Amino acid sequence: MKKDLTKLLDLNKEDINNILNAGDQMKYNQRHGIIHDYLRGKTLAMIFEKNSTRTRVSFEAGMYQLGGHALFLSGKESQIGRGEPVEDTARVLARYCDGIMIRTFAQSEVELLARHTSIPVINGLTDFAHPCQVLADLMTIRERMTRLEGLKLCYIGDGNNMANSLIVGGLKCAMNVAVACPEGYDPAPEVLEFAKTATGAGFILSRDPREAARDADVVITDVWASMGMEEEVQKRRIAFEGYQVNDELMKLAKNGAMVQHCLPAHRGEEITAEVFEAHADEIFEEAENRLHAQKAVMYLLMGDK
Numbered sequence: 001m002k003k004d005l006t007k008l009l010d011l012n013k014e015d016i017n018n019i020l021n022a023g024d025q026m027k028y029n030q031r032h033g034i035i036h037d038y039l040r041g042k043t044l045a046m047i048f049e050k051n052s053t054r055t056r057v058s059f060e061a062g063m064y065q066l067g068g069h070a071l072f073l074s075g076k077e078s079q080i081g082r083g084e085p086v087e088d089t090a091r092v093l094a095r096y097c098d099g100i101m102i103r104t105f106a107q108s109e110v111e112l113l114a115r116h117t118s119i120p121v122i123n124g125l126t127d128f129a130h131p132c133q134v135l136a137d138l139m140t141i142r143e144r145m146t147r148l149e150g151l152k153l154c155y156i157g158d159g160n161n162m163a164n165s166l167i168v169g170g171l172k173c174a175m176n177v178a179v180a181c182p183e184g185y186d187p188a189p190e191v192l193e194f195a196k197t198a199t200g201a202g203f204i205l206s207r208d209p210r211e212a213a214r215d216a217d218v219v220i221t222d223v224w225a226s227m228g229m230e231e232e233v234q235k236r237r238i239a240f241e242g243y244q245v246n247d248e249l250m251k252l253a254k255n256g257a258m259v260q261h262c263l264p265a266h267r268g269e270e271i272t273a274e275v276f277e278a279h280a281d282e283i284f285e286e287a288e289n290r291l292h293a294q295k296a297v298m299y300l301l302m303g304d305k
C-alpha cells in the first residue's frame with residue numbers, strides 16, 4: 001500500500017481487500033473485548049475544515065481503542081485558518097504526530113499535504129472523494145451479502161465525492177456499478193475515465209434512476225447539496241426532483257436489496273423516511289463500520305510492521 005490514503009484511485013483490489021479483512025478483524029476484536037492496542041503511544045492529528053459527527057468521533061474513538069491518541073485541529077482556530085502554508089503545517093505535524101487525517105474542500109490540498117510530510121495522510125472527505133466512507137460501505141455490503149464480486153451497486157443522485165468514491169471502489173472490487181445523475185451533475189471526469197478502463201466489472205451512467213435501480217443488490221444515495229454548496233440548495237431541489245430513493249424505486253431493485261446512506265440524510269429529499277427506516281439497520285451498521293474500517297486503515301498505515 002502507498003504511504004497515504006488520499007483517494008481510492010491509488011489503491012488496488014488487494015489493498016482494498018486487506019483493509020476490509022483487517023476491518024472485520026477489528027470489529028471482531030472490539031466485539032469480543034480482545035485488546036488490540038496496535039498504535040500504543042501514537043498520535044493522529046485530525047484537521048477539520050468542514051463539519052463532522054461520524055468522521056470525527058470514529059477516528060478519535062478508533063485511535064483510543066488502538067491505544068493511541070487523536071487530537072482535533074479546527075481549520076479556523078489553528079494557524080491554517082490564518083493562511084499558514086499547507087507545506088509548513090505538513091512538516092510541523094510530522095515532528096509531533098504519527099498520522100494526519102484531514103477533511104477539507106480541495107483534493108489538491110490533501111495531495112499537497114501528503115507530498116510534504118513523512119507521515120501518512122488520510123482523506124476524511126474532500127469535494128472529490130470520501131474514501132473512508134466507501135471502505136465502510138464496501139465492508140457493510142460484503143458483511144451482509146458475503147461477497148462484492150458481481151453484485152450490482154446502484155447510486156442515485158449527485159455526482160459528488162460519494163459517487164466518485166463508490167464508482168472507483170465498487171469497480172475495483174469487481175462490482176457492477178450503475179449511476180443515475182441529472183445532467184450537469186455528473187461524477188468527476190477522471191472517475192468516468194477510470195470507469196472506462198475498469199475490467200471485469202460493468203459501469204453505466206444514466207439519466208434514468210429506474211434504469212440504474214433495476215435488479216440492484218444495493219441502492220445508495222447521498223444529499224443533493226454537499227457541504228460548501230449551501231447556496232445551491234433551492235436550485236438543486238429542482239434539478240434533483242425524481243432522483244429520490246423511494247418505495248417505487250426500491251420495487252425495481254432485487255428482493256432483499258440493501259440501502260446505504262453515508263449520513264446525514266435529508267428525509268423527503270434524496271430518500272423517503274419510509275425507505276430510510278426500513279433499512280435503518282443497514283444504514284447504522286454502515287455508520288458503525290466507519291470505526292472498524294478506519295482502525296484498519298490506521299493500523300495498516302501507521303502501525304509498526
Ligand code: CP
Binds near residue numbers: 055056125133263
Ligand atoms: N458520513 C460522514 O462522513 O459523516 P460526518 O460528516 O458526520 O463525518
Ligand code: NVA
Binds near residue numbers: 227
Ligand atoms: N456528500 C456529502 C457527504 C457528507 C458525509 C458532503 O460532502 O457534504
